Amino acid sequence: MKKSAICLALGLALAPTAGSAQVMIQMEKITCGDAVAMPPDDQLMIEAWMSGWYNQKLGYTSVDLDAFARNADNIMKYCAAHPKDQLMGVIQAAVNQMQKKQ
Numbered sequence: 001m002k003k004s005a006i007c008l009a010l011g012l013a014l015a016p017t018a019g020s021a022q023v024m025i026q027m028e029k030i031t032c033g034d035a036v037a038m039p040p041d042d043q044l045m046i047e048a049w050m051s052g053w054y055n056q057k058l059g060y061t062s063v064d065l066d067a068f069a070r071n072a073d074n075i076m077k078y079c080a081a082h083p084k085d086q087l088m089g090v091i092q093a094a095v096n097q098m099q100k101k102q
Contacts, residue, residue, distance in 0.1 A: 046087075051068050051072070
């Protein structure tokens with residue numbers, strides 16, 4: 001009896017719950033139009049993820065929150081005018097342009 005109670009408890013602990021659904025987003029497929037149409041909370045999540053991705057690629061270990069907000073705003077403004085562009089391509093072009101200025 002004790003053994004089956006332990007197995008049942010372990011099984012329930014490992015079983016997925018309704019509140020732990022996962023969402024998979026393929027970042028390379030997001031267009032500017034998709035990004036602009038997202039709710040603000042989703043936009044912020046995508047902006048933060050993309051910022052972390054590109055900062056890591058460039059070897060940065062700190063985040064300038066003012067620059068993050070400014071860059072995210074500039075990208076969204078560009079995207080509003082170019083909804084068919086791929087978001088990652090737009091960000092990569094901005095990063096390339098920034099690196100040329102340095």
